[in-house]
Amino acid sequence: MGKKKILVTGGTGYIGSHTAVELINEGFDVIIVDNLSNSSADSLDGVEKITGTRPEFEKFDLCDKAKVIDFFNKHGDIEAIIHFAASKAVGESVDKPLLYYQNNLNSLINLLEVMNAKPSISLVFSSSCTVYGQPEKLPVTEDAPIQKATSPYGNTKQIAEEIIQETIAANPSMKAIALRYFNPIGAHATALIGELPIGVPQNLVPFVTQTAIGLRNELKVFGNDYNTPDGSCIRDYIHVVDLAKAHVVAIKRLIESKNKRNFELFNLGTGRGVSVLELLNAFEKSTGVKVNYKIVERRPGDIEQVWADTKFANDELGWKAQSTLDETILSAWNWEKHYRNK
Ligand code: NAD
Ligand code: WQD
Numbered sequence: 001m002g003k004k005k006i007l008v009t010g011g012t013g014y015i016g017s018h019t020a021v022e023l024i025n026e027g028f029d030v031i032i033v034d035n036l037s038n039s040s041a042d043s044l045d046g047v048e049k050i051t052g053t054r055p056e057f058e059k060f061d062l063c064d065k066a067k068v069i070d071f072f073n074k075h076g077d078i079e080a081i082i083h084f085a086a087s088k089a090v091g092e093s094v095d096k097p098l099l100y101y102q103n104n105l106n107s108l109i110n111l112l113e114v115m116n117a118k119p120s121i122s123l124v125f126s127s128s129c130t131v132y133g134q135p136e137k138l139p140v141t142e143d144a145p146i147q148k149a150t151s152p153y154g155n156t157k158q159i160a161e162e163i164i165q166e167t168i169a170a171n172p173s174m175k176a177i178a179l180r181y182f183n184p185i186g187a188h189a190t191a192l193i194g195e196l197p198i199g200v201p202q203n204l205v206p207f208v209t210q211t212a213i214g215l216r217n218e219l220k221v222f223g224n225d226y227n228t229p230d231g232s233c234i235r236d237y238i239h240v241v242d243l244a245k246a247h248v249v250a251i252k253r254l255i256e257s258k259n260k261r262n263f264e265l266f267n268l269g270t271g272r273g274v275s276v277l278e279l280l281n282a283f284e285k286s287t288g289v290k291v292n293y294k295i296v297e298r299r300p301g302d303i304e305q306v307w308a309d310t311k312f313a314n315d316e317l318g319w320k321a322q323s324t325l326d327e328t329i330l331s332a333w334n335w336e337k338h339y340r341n342k
Contacts, residue, residue, distance in 0.1 A: 003029040004255060005077050009062055009107070010034055010084030011055065014195045015126070015184055017043040018244040019082060021050050021193070026248050030055040031075060033062060034085065038198060046193035062107035072114045080251050081111055082124045086156070089202060090130075090301070093153035104156035105163070112167050119173035122254035124247055127161055127178045129236070129269070129306055130154040138273070139309035142180070142265050150301045161265070168263045175262045177250045182236035182269035182308050184243050186328040187335030194335030195240070204276065205237070205329070209336035212289045219291055221276050223298035226305070232276035234305035236269035239323035239331065243268055249319045260316075269308025270321040279329070286326040287333045 006023055010016045011032030017039075020030045024047070032044070032055050041057065048054040060067045062085050072078065086104045087093070093100040108125070115121045131154065132140050133147030149155035161178050168174045185205040187194030200216075201207045211219045224231035246268050253259050274282075280291055314320050323331075 003027060004079045005029040005031060005075070006251060007075070007078045007081045008032050008055070008084065009081065009111070010039075010086065012036060012039040012041055012043045012057070013084060014039070015181075015240055015243060016082075016084040017047055017193045018188060018240045019084070019247045020047050020055050021188065022241070022244040022248050023251070024051040024053050024055065028248075028251070031078070032057045033060060033071065035059060035061040038087070039196070043193050046188070049192050050188060050190055062110055063103060065110050065113070068110040068114060072118075078121060080122045080124065080254055081115075082247055082251065083108060083111055084126050086126065088153065090151045090153045091202060093151050093156075097152035100152045100156050104153075105159060108160050108163060112163065115174055116167065116171055119171060122174070123164070123176040124250045124254070125160065125164060125176060125178045127180045127265075128154070128157045129180050129182045129267070129308065131158050131161065131180060132306060134303045135306060138305065139271060139307050140267070141309040142267055142312055165263050172262055175254055175259055177254060177259065177264045177266065179246060179250060179266055179268050181243060182238050182267070182306070184240045185237045186239040186241065186323070186331040188241060189331060191331075191334045191338035194332070194339065196339070204279065205332050208280065208283055208291055209332050211293070212283070212287065212291050212333065213336050213340055215340075217292065219293040220296045221280070221293050222296060222302060224277070224295045225298075228275055228305055230275050230277045233302055234273040234275050234307065236272060236307035237274055237279065237325065237328065238268060238270050238321050239328040242321040242323055246313070246317065246319045249317045253317065266313040266317060267308040267310060268313060269310055271308055271310040272325070273305060273307035274325060279325070282325050283329050283333070286330050289333070
């Protein structure tokens with residue numbers, strides 16, 4: 001039997017490129033679609049160097065319905081889709097809400113239309129812990145109530161989950177898994193692929209590594225007066241390779257029909273909460289490099305603390321994040337050094 005073909009949308013991006021590697025390593029045939037709005041096709045070189053295989057790649061916008069239909073007509077052998085493609089900058093989504101609703105929802109709807117017509121194609125969707133807002137109970141479980149989104153970006157993830165769920169309810173031969181990522185960080189151990197934010201990084205770890213390497217003068221730590229042990233916010237930082245591996249498990253679950261419901265939802269985190277100051281200490285200790293930082297005001301919209309209850313994913317998927325915080329941070333640092341010294 002031939003290799004199973006998986007469409008990875010957004011596959012030249014951060015999480016998509018790491019997932020392409022894990023899929024190829026597990027014997028899948030990967031075809032990537034990306035419009036390169038937030039990534040570069042250079043990541044394909046990295047994937048090829050790591051795996052020895054260059055994934056097929058087509059550049060187009062998934063919001064273009066005619067192109068999506070043409071694509072699936074041409075590639076009738078696609079068994080499943082991992083839909084990473086989306087715009088993901090929280091602050092930008094507040095300034096440009098329509099861009100976010102257009103891009104994140106239209107791309108999804110176009111794929112669901114194809115699946116509706118051919119339900120043997122299953123879907124893994126990139127959701128986010130942002131849907132939980134500030135949970136009342138920690139660690140947060142998948143059945144925790146969804147809270148009103150604090151940004152249009154967050155709202156697109158809530159609405160997307162609903163759209164998938166309702167579409168499947170109307171066509172029960174369809175199936176999908178939504179994965180709610182906590183905070184993905186780090187890079188592939190080879191440092192050949194990694195996170196490449198365009199412009200000034202909004203997320204903590206790329207800002208830390210860019211400060212440590214001298215590209216930024218100072219990291220601002222947003223608040224030390226939260227109700228947490230050291231006063232800084234707490235998150236669940238998960239190694240992107242652990243996250244990528246969970247996608248392979250989810251794809252196999254769908255392809256092998258091991259899913260228990262047609263729509264399933266899993267938290268993907270480590271189960272460990274780490275504060276901003278703890279992460280900085282861990283960075284300095286594991287790399288031996290000091291980070292120039294200053295405590296400043298809280299960042300509006302930040303959640304005080306959130307980390308995942310991973311039991312459901314651990315038990316049902318048989319998957320568990322393996323990397324330690326130190327390993328994860330070191331991989332981010334190695335990527336930064338490798339990329340800047342190219
Ligand atoms: P990324 O920006 O690196 O990758 C997304 C890719 O999608 C980019 O390469 C971009 O060019 C592409 N893309 C965007 N719109 C497109 C369109 N209309 N047509 C074709 N390609 C398009 O982001 P990432 O960090 O790899 O995130 C992947 C997914 O995971 C996103 O859906 C994101 O919302 C979600 N997510 C990310 C995080 C995180 O912290 N990185 C956390 C939770 C969820
Ligand atoms: C982590 C912590 C900051 C930068 C965002 C999205 C969320 C999800 C992941 C997609 C916070 C602090 C940060 C800095 C800092 N994405 N920080 N100085 O906010 O948990 O989540 O990315 O779904 O939806 O909201 O991640 O990396 O921005 O921040 O002190 O320069 O680091 O306050 O406590 P966040 P982050």
